[in-house]
Amino acid sequence: MSEFGSLTGDPEDWGDLQSVLHRAVDDMVEFLQHIRQENAWDPVPEDLKEKLKFPLSAEPKNYDELYQTFLKEIKPYHGGNIHPRFWGWVNGTGLPSGLLSSFLTATLNINNGGRDHIGLYLERQVLSTLKQIFPLPAESSGVLTGGCSEANLIGLTAARYAMSDSDIRIHGIKEQSKQMVFYCSDQAHSSITKAIELLGIGRKFIRYIKSLPDFSMDVSALKNQILKDRNTGLKPVCVIANIGTVNTGAFDDLGEISQLCKEEGIWLHIDAAFGMMSSLVPKYESYTNLIREADSVAFDLHKWFYMQYDVGCVFIKDELTHLKSFSSRPDYLRGDVRGMMGGGHWFTEYGIQLSRSFRALKVWFALQEIGVERFQSLIEKNIEEANHMGQLIKNSHKLELLAPVSLNIICFRYLPAIKLDIDGFNRELLFRIHEEGNFIISSTNLRGNFSLRMAITNHRTLVSDIDYAFKEILRIGELVEGSLVSDKD
Numbered sequence: 001m002s003e004f005g006s007l008t009g010d011p012e013d014w015g016d017l018q019s020v021l022h023r024a025v026d027d028m029v030e031f032l033q034h035i036r037q038e039n040a041w042d043p044v045p046e047d048l049k050e051k052l053k054f055p056l057s058a059e060p061k062n063y064d065e066l067y068q069t070f071l072k073e074i075k076p077y078h079g080g081n082i083h084p085r086f087w088g089w090v091n092g093t094g095l096p097s098g099l100l101s102s103f104l105t106a107t108l109n110i111n112n113g114g115r116d117h118i119g120l121y122l123e124r125q126v127l128s129t130l131k132q133i134f135p136l137p138a139e140s141s142g143v144l145t146g147g148c149s150e151a152n153l154i155g156l157t158a159a160r161y162a163m164s165d166s167d168i169r170i171h172g173i174k175e176q177s178k179q180m181v182f183y184c185s186d187q188a189h190s191s192i193t194k195a196i197e198l199l200g201i202g203r204k205f206i207r208y209i210k211s212l213p214d215f216s217m218d219v220s221a222l223k224n225q226i227l228k229d230r231n232t233g234l235k236p237v238c239v240i241a242n243i244g245t246v247n248t249g250a251f252d253d254l255g256e257i258s259q260l261c262k263e264e265g266i267w268l269h270i271d272a273a274f275g276m277m278s279s280l281v282p283k284y285e286s287y288t289n290l291i292r293e294a295d296s297v298a299f300d301l302h303k304w305f306y307m308q309y310d311v312g313c314v315f316i317k318d319e320l321t322h323l324k325s326f327s328s329r330p331d332y333l334r335g336d337v338r339g340m341m342g343g344g345h346w347f348t349e350y351g352i353q354l355s356r357s358f359r360a361l362k363v364w365f366a367l368q369e370i371g372v373e374r375f376q377s378l379i380e381k382n383i384e385e386a387n388h389m390g391q392l393i394k395n396s397h398k399l400e401l402l403a404p405v406s407l408n409i410i411c412f413r414y415l416p417a418i419k420l421d422i423d424g425f426n427r428e429l430l431f432r433i434h435e436e437g438n439f440i441i442s443s444t445n446l447r448g449n450f451s452l453r454m455a456i457t458n459h460r461t462l463v464s465d466i467d468y469a470f471k472e473i474l475r476i477g478e479l480v481e482g483s484l485v486s487d488k489d
């Protein structure tokens with residue numbers, strides 16, 4: 001007899017688990033249903049930060065105790081992005097079906113790196129559905145990722161592999177005959193820089209091509225830079241185009257860029273983190289159809305497709321290049337013709353992770369719960385809301401737009417009547433907005449100016465929420481003006 005007897009990690013009484021789960025279901029559904037009545041954001045109290053430390057030697061706690069602590073100490077201080085008036089950064093809202101799918105995902109606890117089980121087939125199926133929904137080549141191969149940062153890294157790794165002159169997985173960067181150079185606009189996302197750093201290329205060899213007044217890449221500057229680099233013995237390998245820049249939602253000129261990449265024999269990667277969703281809207285279609293020209297495309301499902309964190313994806317036009325860039329099946333992961341070793345290519349061969357969560361299930365639920373038509377309407381609604389905010393700002397003499405509203409992002413600032421440091425003023429305005437917590441926006445820097453930034457990737461937002469925020473920004477702006485004037489007195 002083992003000293004451990006019948007010890008497992010399972011509960012002694014499964015009924016305890018069942019009863020707390022039943023309560024959590026009722027509480028959380030009700031919480032989401034009434035989220036509008038809550039503050040969008042409450043800061044974590046200082047004493048709570050201290051209290052969160054717990055001793056590792058603690059006696060085991062029962063589910064109920066832990067759940068009560070969750071309700072009191074964790075739930076009230078969520079990140080706000082489930083709220084209808086959250087427009088900070090580019091955050092997704094989450095979908096009600098995510099409650100169901102995450103519970104079921106946790107139950108099955110599938111490792112979707114590989115092995116012959118339903119996860120393999122379901123992920124293949126959702127990827128193939130995504131290829132029908134979005135302008136992606138039918139022959140491309142894909143993989144679900146932890147977000148667009150990882151998706152960009154996978155796309156750029158494939159680019160580096162395809163463009164290397166001696167197999168880079170064997171010979172490494174140093175044995176390439178020429179120094180590789182990557183190109184993107186000065187509006188590219190930080191994850192592009194990070195990916196290229198991780199690939200061992202170094203920031204010195206990223207060319208941040210200046211953007212035009214509409215924040216799209218200056219393609220003639222790109223052309224000149226490529227020529228210049230070739231003439232000095234460097235090797236241009238990849239252009240990263242943006243469909244929806246993170247700062248302003250700008251689109252690079254895909255027609256010209258893909259043409260140039262073809263002529264120059266350069267890999268074209270598209271970062272369409274949230275911009276991809278605009279392809280559902282007829283107005284953008286003729287343009288987004290060009291996404292099909294890319295060698296690799298990365299986008300998120302947890303931003304503007306509202307799915308629970310985290311899930312993004314990447315598609316690579318040439319499956320063989322995709323596999324050659326990532327596949328590794330040592331003895332202990334060998335595939336075979338029968339048993340659980342079967343199933344053909346495993347998802348670990350298309351990306352970085354070996355052990356992977358069963359993200360495919362929430363995608364499968366969400367795509368069917370919402371359906372393409374309702375997704376399209378939700379995207380259109382958010383674009384309309386952004387245009388509405390843009391119009392309100394244009395008509396106001398207290399606010400000014402700092403970038404054209406081309407998609408779902410509004411960049412603007414408050415114009416104080418008194419002569420003040422305008423950047424400092426708007427920063428103070430943003431602090432006060434957050435501290436009141438009724439709605440959330442964030443900020444960025446555009447051509448040296450501090451800009452307030454509102455990104456609408458929120459299916460819960462109604463036009464009335466936009467009207468509310470607009471009025472509140474004016475009210476809080478006046479308050480700041482008042483307080484700064486009295487400071488001066």
Ligand SMILES: *Cc1c(COP(=O)(O)O)cnc(C)c1O
Pocket residue numbers: 090146147148149150189191244245246271272273274300312
């Ligand atoms: C958010 C974003 C990313 C990074 O995606 P994550 O899912 O946050 O990793 C990359 N590019 C753009 C344009 C983005 O908006």
